[in-house]
Amino acid sequence: MERKPIAKSYSRRKLLKTGAGMIAGAAVGTSLWRDMAAAAGGVKKFEGVTVNSVFVSGEHDDTLLRDRIADVKEKLGINLTVTDLGAGAMHDKIAEGLRSGHSPYDVSTIVGFWLAEMVGPGSFEPLEKYLHDPSLTPADFDFGDFVPKHLDYISYWNLAEHRNGRPGQLFLLPGPHSDAHMVVYRKDLFDKYGVSAPPKTWDQYVQVARKLHHPADGVYGTAFVGKLDPSISLSEWGNRLVSVGGRMFTGSLKEKTVTPHLDSPESVAALENMVELLAYSPPGVSGYALTEVADAMSAGRIGMTLMWVTVAGRAWAPNLSKVAGTVGAAVPPGNGVTIRGGWGMGIPKDVKNKEAAWAVIRYYSTKEADKARVLNYGTAAVRTSTFRDPDVVKAYPYYPVFGTLLENATPYPSLPFPESWEMVMEPSKFWNLAVVKQLRPKEACQKAQDAVQQILKKGGWNKSA
Amino acid sequence: MSERVQARQVAAGWAPRFWKRLDNTPWLFILPVTLYLLALSIYPLISSFVISLHEYHIDSRTFAWVGWGNYAAIFHDREFYTALRNTVIFSIATVTLELGLGMALALFATRRLPGRSLLRTALIIPMMTTPMVVGLMWRFLFNTDFGIVDYLLRSLFGLPPINWLGSAPYSLISLIIVDIWQWTPFAFLILYAGLQTIPDDLLEAARVDGARGAQVLRHVIVPLLQPVFTVVILFRGMDSFRAFDTVYTLTFGGPGRESATLSFIAYLEGFAYSHLGLASAMSYIMVALIFAGVTAYRLTVMRWAEK
Numbered sequence: 001m002e003r004k005p006i007a008k009s010y011s012r013r014k015l016l017k018t019g020a021g022m023i024a025g026a027a028v029g030t031s032l033w034r035d036m037a038a039a040a041g042g043v044k045k046f047e048g049v050t051v052n053s054v055f056v057s058g059e060h061d062d063t064l065l066r067d068r069i070a071d072v073k074e075k076l077g078i079n080l081t082v083t084d085l086g087a088g089a090m091h092d093k094i095a096e097g098l099r100s101g102h103s104p105y106d107v108s109t110i111v112g113f114w115l116a117e118m119v120g121p122g123s124f125e126p127l128e129k130y131l132h133d134p135s136l137t138p139a140d141f142d143f144g145d146f147v148p149k150h151l152d153y154i155s156y157w158n159l160a161e162h163r164n165g166r167p168g169q170l171f172l173l174p175g176p177h178s179d180a181h182m183v184v185y186r187k188d189l190f191d192k193y194g195v196s197a198p199p200k201t202w203d204q205y206v207q208v209a210r211k212l213h214h215p216a217d218g219v220y221g222t223a224f225v226g227k228l229d230p231s232i233s234l235s236e237w238g239n240r241l242v243s244v245g246g247r248m249f250t251g252s253l254k255e256k257t258v259t260p261h262l263d264s265p266e267s268v269a270a271l272e273n274m275v276e277l278l279a280y281s282p283p284g285v286s287g288y289a290l291t292e293v294a295d296a297m298s299a300g301r302i303g304m305t306l307m308w309v310t311v312a313g314r315a316w317a318p319n320l321s322k323v324a325g326t327v328g329a330a331v332p333p334g335n336g337v338t339i340r341g342g343w344g345m346g347i348p349k350d351v352k353n354k355e356a357a358w359a360v361i362r363y364y365s366t367k368e369a370d371k372a373r374v375l376n377y378g379t380a381a382v383r384t385s386t387f388r389d390p391d392v393v394k395a396y397p398y399y400p401v402f403g404t405l406l407e408n409a410t411p412y413p414s415l416p417f418p419e420s421w422e423m424v425m426e427p428s429k430f431w432n433l434a435v436v437k438q439l440r441p442k443e444a445c446q447k448a449q450d451a452v453q454q455i456l457k458k459g460g461w462n463k464s465a
Numbered sequence: 466m467s468e469r470v471q472a473r474q475v476a477a478g479w480a481p482r483f484w485k486r487l488d489n490t491p492w493l494f495i496l497p498v499t500l501y502l503l504a505l506s507i508y509p510l511i512s513s514f515v516i517s518l519h520e521y522h523i524d525s526r527t528f529a530w531v532g533w534g535n536y537a538a539i540f541h542d543r544e545f546y547t548a549l550r551n552t553v554i555f556s557i558a559t560v561t562l563e564l565g566l567g568m569a570l571a572l573f574a575t576r577r578l579p580g581r582s583l584l585r586t587a588l589i590i591p592m593m594t595t596p597m598v599v600g601l602m603w604r605f606l607f608n609t610d611f612g613i614v615d616y617l618l619r620s621l622f623g624l625p626p627i628n629w630l631g632s633a634p635y636s637l638i639s640l641i642i643v644d645i646w647q648w649t650p651f652a653f654l655i656l657y658a659g660l661q662t663i664p665d666d667l668l669e670a671a672r673v674d675g676a677r678g679a680q681v682l683r684h685v686i687v688p689l690l691q692p693v694f695t696v697v698i699l700f701r702g703m704d705s706f707r708a709f710d711t712v713y714t715l716t717f718g719g720p721g722r723e724s725a726t727l728s729f730i731a732y733l734e735g736f737a738y739s740h741l742g743l744a745s746a747m748s749y750i751m752v753a754l755i756f757a758g759v760t761a762y763r764l765t766v767m768r769w770a771e772k
Binding site: 282301439 | 722
């Protein structure tokens with residue numbers, strides 16, 4: 001066999017060309033190999049990429065992910081930062097970032113009543129392409145396991161029709177928690193004071209609170225969000241309204257004929273019920289937000305309360321509650337409809353590392369992560385498999401009740417409006433004034449009606465106003 | 466300008482001389498700070514004024530021209546006047562009390578007492594604490610159910626529970642107390658430094674002439690500290706007028722808007738509700754009010770003091 005002569009010398013240009021080619025080849029090869037290896041294992045790594053994430057504080061949404069920052073680094077190569085902010089501060093920071101085109105968080109969590117404002121203008125990245133890319137999402141991710149009602153509530157938005165739900169595009173993955181409301185009560189106090197069953201009507205709710213009210217023994221009948229806080233609208237007034245069939249709006253957004261009904265008899269009754277409960281609540285209840293109510297329940301200072309499930313769950317957690325063994329859960333008074341809540345995780349369009357952000361969202365949305373969140377912190381699950389998990393049902397016996405509540409829950413009525421947050425916050429100040437008895441419930445409802453009317457008029461949602 | 470004139474000017478060395486003269490001036494030294502001010506102060510000022518003449522549409526993320534509409538809307542809004550009233554009460558109460566307490570502490574600290582250096586250090590701690598921490602700390606202290614403030618008032622004076630943060634007028638009073646706690650040390654530091662500059666001869670001369678403590682204070686110390694008072698009043702006055710962080714963390718303006726300040730309302734409109742035009746207009750009104758306040762102070766109090 002004739003051998004080809006080996007070139008005796010390289011010109012400088014040839015040497016440079018060959019060297020550059022080898023380096024480029026090695027780089028491409030390494031990257032390809034890493035991608036292929038990652039695809040084989042279902043995980044693409046993002047060595048050295050920083051991902052900033054934000055979650056609402058006080059609801060244990062961030063806790064598990066914060067605990068797993070090192071695991072994220074090991075499995076995904078990502079330098080993860082986890083921030084938690086109060087709902088108001090978080091809204092303002094995300095909204096400001098989207099307006100300016102400089103979103104501070106690659107992973108931004110959004111609650112239902114921010115969808116129209118934040119996702120509606122098309123500021124979030126559609127997630128289907130990430131979900132269906134095998135190098136970014138392993139086959140066993142099981143998207144079909146997410147609770148369908150929560151998916152429709154938080155994940156899908158129809159840009160053309162300005163509404164949530166399917167048909168629509170996938171903008172957020174459900175989580176870290178879904179939500180609805182339930183009544184949490186002390187079974188031991190029910191037995192002690194002869195209360196045979198949880199209340200079925202709001203009048204009964206007041207009567208039960210009265211029976212459980214023994215301040216001399218360090219136990220108040222109930223507590224509720226009385227502070228100027230979004231939850232005074234969402235949890236307190238909103239639940240009392242929808243559970244008796246009351247409506248916040250009628251008319252059509254599309255035809256711009258929306259009419260508010262915050263001065264309806266159902267609305268006034270809802271507020272009167274809250275004011276009536278003041279007599280059986282701790283003296284400082286008008287300064288209570290969600291955290292104070294949840295803490296009072298876990299500390300054994302109140303006999304009963306109405307609460308978001310994800311916050312209520314900690315009353316069952318032995319590491320977080322003094323009354324873990326004695327609490328029970330029930331469907332709230334009324335027709336069994338409560339205000340739906342919960343969050344979704346998405347990626348603002350203006351952030352750089354979208355694939356890495358997706359990797360974090362996917363990591364925190366697995367079945368294992370959902371179950372771990374519930375078992376450790378009593379949060380509200382987003383996956384159907386978690387609802388059926390025997391460990392979860394054993395640790396949190398209310399889960400079957402919660403499943404029914406989640407099925408029947410309804411979004412806060414202002415959800416479709418871009419001004420939704422304002423429609424939550426502005427009435428809150430009048431509910432708060434009624435609770436501190438500076439306004440009578442009827443006056444407060446009238447003022448809230450006028451305020452929302454004004455917002456609708458400004459937004460052009462009521463042509464006749 | 467004709468080519469012939471240009472050529473003559475160049476020939477006469479006009480252009481080089483101009484640049485030479487410019488080189489000798491401090492313009493180049495001023496340039497960085499001028500650029501800094503243009504970028505970080507002047508441009509935002511002009512930009513926010515332009516925004517104040519527009520309305521932002523949250524759904525389409527666009528601006529529409531409304532002229533003076535935002536300013537008119539603010540002056541027709543009852544909440545603006547509530548916030549203005551709160552801001553004025555807050556500013557006057559905090560500045561007056563901080564000045565008085567700061568002066569008392571400064572006079573106390575000048576005495577040769579054991580542990581006075583420790584006192585000076587301890588006094589400035591509140592000023593160094595971040596506003597969010599201050600807010601959270603006082604939220605616990607003012608808590609009606611388990612806060613120390615209410616506990617002491619109940620056990621020492623037998624007072625009924627007070628809802629400090631959730632009821633009027635206590636919510637505004639709480640904010641004033643917290644501001645005094647945090648910022649009296651500022652007044653103390655400035656006044657203490659001022660006291661150190663008063664020559665001992667003057668004080669001794671006054672005492673030799675028979676002046677007692679209160680007379681020395683009134684006729685020697687206070688007149689000599691006038692410029693220092695001005696610094697404290699202007700700095701703290703402007704700061705109090707912009708009070709926001711403690712309002713946000715402690716009361717969120719509640720109950721209703723009973724403890725809201727102008728800054729808080731501007732924040733809500735701008736950041737929470739995306740009414741950027743309205744918030745900018747409100748900020749301009751605040752600037753005008755501060756300007757008017759400072760001018761009035763200069764024309765009245767300072768002129769009176771000079772006399």
